[in-house]
Amino acid sequence: MANVTLRGVSKRFKNLVAVDDVSIDIADGEFVVLLGPTGAGKTTTLRLVAGLEKPEAGSVLIDGKDVTGFAPSQRDVSFVFQQYSLYPHLSVRDNLAFPLKSPAHSLNASQIKARVEHVAELVQIAHKLDNRSTALSGGEMQRVAIGRALVRDPAVFLMDEPLSSLDAKLRGDLRVELKRIQKELGATLLYVTHDQIEAMTMADRIGILDEGRLVQLGTPREIYEDPVNVHVAARLGQPAINLLPVSVMGGVSAPQSASTMGIRTEHLDVIGQGTRASDNDDAAMKVAATLERVEFLGDQNRLHLRMGDHRIVTLGDGDIEYRIQPGSEMTLRARNALYFDQNGERVRG
Amino acid sequence: MSGNSAHSVVEPTTTSKTVAGFLVILYALITMIPLFWIVITGFKSPPDSISYPPKVFFEPTLEGYCNLFTTRSRQTREYVEALGPPEGICDEITRKRQMVIVGDSNYWPRFQNSLIIAFGSTILAVFLGTLTAYGFSRFKVPLADDLLFFILSTRMMPPIAVAVPIYLMYRKLGLSDTALGMILLYTAVNVSLAVWLLKGFIDEIPREYEEAAMIDGYTRLQSFWKVVLPQATTGIAATAIFCLIFAWNEYAFAVLLTSGTAQTAPPFIPTIIGEGGLDWPAVAAGTTIFVVPILVFTILLRKQLLRGITFGAVRK
Numbered sequence: 001m002a003n004v005t006l007r008g009v010s011k012r013f014k015n016l017v018a019v020d021d022v023s024i025d026i027a028d029g030e031f032v033v034l035l036g037p038t039g040a041g042k043t044t045t046l047r048l049v050a051g052l053e054k055p056e057a058g059s060v061l062i063d064g065k066d067v068t069g070f071a072p073s074q075r076d077v078s079f080v081f082q083q084y085s086l087y088p089h090l091s092v093r094d095n096l097a098f099p100l101k102s103p104a105h106s107l108n109a110s111q112i113k114a115r116v117e118h119v120a121e122l123v124q125i126a127h128k129l130d131n132r133s134t135a136l137s138g139g140e141m142q143r144v145a146i147g148r149a150l151v152r153d154p155a156v157f158l159m160d161e162p163l164s165s166l167d168a169k170l171r172g173d174l175r176v177e178l179k180r181i182q183k184e185l186g187a188t189l190l191y192v193t194h195d196q197i198e199a200m201t202m203a204d205r206i207g208i209l210d211e212g213r214l215v216q217l218g219t220p221r222e223i224y225e226d227p228v229n230v231h232v233a234a235r236l237g238q239p240a241i242n243l244l245p246v247s248v249m250g251g252v253s254a255p256q257s258a259s260t261m262g263i264r265t266e267h268l269d270v271i272g273q274g275t276r277a278s279d280n281d282d283a284a285m286k287v288a289a290t291l292e293r294v295e296f297l298g299d300q301n302r303l304h305l306r307m308g309d310h311r312i313v314t315l316g317d318g319d320i321e322y323r324i325q326p327g328s329e330m331t332l333r334a335r336n337a338l339y340f341d342q343n344g345e346r347v348r349g
Numbered sequence: 350m351s352g353n354s355a356h357s358v359v360e361p362t363t364t365s366k367t368v369a370g371f372l373v374i375l376y377a378l379i380t381m382i383p384l385f386w387i388v389i390t391g392f393k394s395p396p397d398s399i400s401y402p403p404k405v406f407f408e409p410t411l412e413g414y415c416n417l418f419t420t421r422s423r424q425t426r427e428y429v430e431a432l433g434p435p436e437g438i439c440d441e442i443t444r445k446r447q448m449v450i451v452g453d454s455n456y457w458p459r460f461q462n463s464l465i466i467a468f469g470s471t472i473l474a475v476f477l478g479t480l481t482a483y484g485f486s487r488f489k490v491p492l493a494d495d496l497l498f499f500i501l502s503t504r505m506m507p508p509i510a511v512a513v514p515i516y517l518m519y520r521k522l523g524l525s526d527t528a529l530g531m532i533l534l535y536t537a538v539n540v541s542l543a544v545w546l547l548k549g550f551i552d553e554i555p556r557e558y559e560e561a562a563m564i565d566g567y568t569r570l571q572s573f574w575k576v577v578l579p580q581a582t583t584g585i586a587a588t589a590i591f592c593l594i595f596a597w598n599e600y601a602f603a604v605l606l607t608s609g610t611a612q613t614a615p616p617f618i619p620t621i622i623g624e625g626g627l628d629w630p631a632v633a634a635g636t637t638i639f640v641v642p643i644l645v646f647t648i649l650l651r652k653q654l655l656r657g658i659t660f661g662a663v664r665k
Binding site: 085099 | 560561562563565568575580
């Protein structure tokens, strides 16, 4: 395993700037997730590290060595593609053995067999080793694709939305499995996704990409609690953060330049209607709102509220729907508000 | 309504399937009549072959095949009777016509020429076509569209339009009436077809496979060999058949540019007619044998051929 460094890497496709001056330092054994919407440059960044694209500017270093001009086969990376890309003319076993049979390795047949079977156990596909790779379910194909990456011992693993085409249950299982495998191997892993749950649960650090720029890089907690701008704040959190003009809230001690405040759903407490013990020690950050509808999710309820012209969402207890009816007035109090200026940049108070 | 409990909008009814099947069989039978006629004519005696009304039932003979492979000379009855016992069936048949076999005909050498030239040019065209198509499919080639159009445009001229310049060129280069010359010429004609057909097939193979292979430690050429080629076999087979059919059947260039050593079967077969009167059974026999290789090749690769024809109509 090795560390990976991107230094001011840029890549454009005709008029489109796909990756714009991105610099990241990924430590040995670190799990870094690149998160962003479609077209943010996540996949291109990954392909630049793999050597499948050549950057216009900047350099890529793997294990301290500048590999910018190297062919993919010389970089010692492994890649899991979004669409599995299992070789359709080969069996599962041959797919897993394919990287080991490359000229870069000099393993004999029994060594290859041992490695393949070990990895097959690891990704729980051993019982399908002699199947054709096309005769597998989506989850199995994905496991083989991950297995094909794990079968070697590369400097870095690159994974491009490897779980995106799976159903929710399988995605959850493989997420846990993948994190476990990564920890076991102490692997350096650069992972691309647009799924915030994958990012939050697996990453040591998350890099938020937007329009080719690396907007913020930090631990999941840093990104969630201390976003640098509205875009990052809105990217994480389910339901999304409530964004309101500063003027809406009464008694707010907002910084001068702030125009928007962001309040996460869990920081918006219902203090009227007796759902929580009201501590009337200060009048700040309180607001009245009308309940529009309740979304029942089992362990919790999402309360959709109207506050003048604005709609906001907060969380309530699992049985709140028995106590409040839609249309009723309630009082809310906000905590830990985040402030942003007119350009969406964070303003720290 | 049929017994199907689940009514399907897209599944044809049993009646329409039967009608369609009947029509297809009928069409197949009609199109096969000429082939059938050629095969049976090959086994007719010369008088039977030109009798009117045409004979469907006749006494089969190998005379056509014997005449095809031999040259004969007419002798007096006394000479023929004075000969010893006939050697083989052809000798016997020939003697009945008061003739003796004096040697082999040119059919077999011409047939061999056809095999060498058709398969040689097919292999070369498919090889070049695959590499070119891969290049156009995967790399940013400057003026790719114009180049592809230019490649296709070589196919737009009828052979006769370029025959004279090629004839002069080949004479200067010493390529006229050589197998190499014909292989090069057929390759040149076929390579445009091969490039266009194969580019379509290779475009359909996702790049990720090669990218995966390249990351797995293979060079581009190795990835091409190990990953792209195995998946392009259908396209390559279909292309090979089309190239082979063209090269095998080609007549215009062959008649203009070959006369002796490199002459292929198509220009040779009509010359049989002129040799000993209208020897239709021999012509039919020559044609029958000529059809066999392409028939075998096509039957072997029929699945690929079908996919090649319907290519692009249905996405996988």
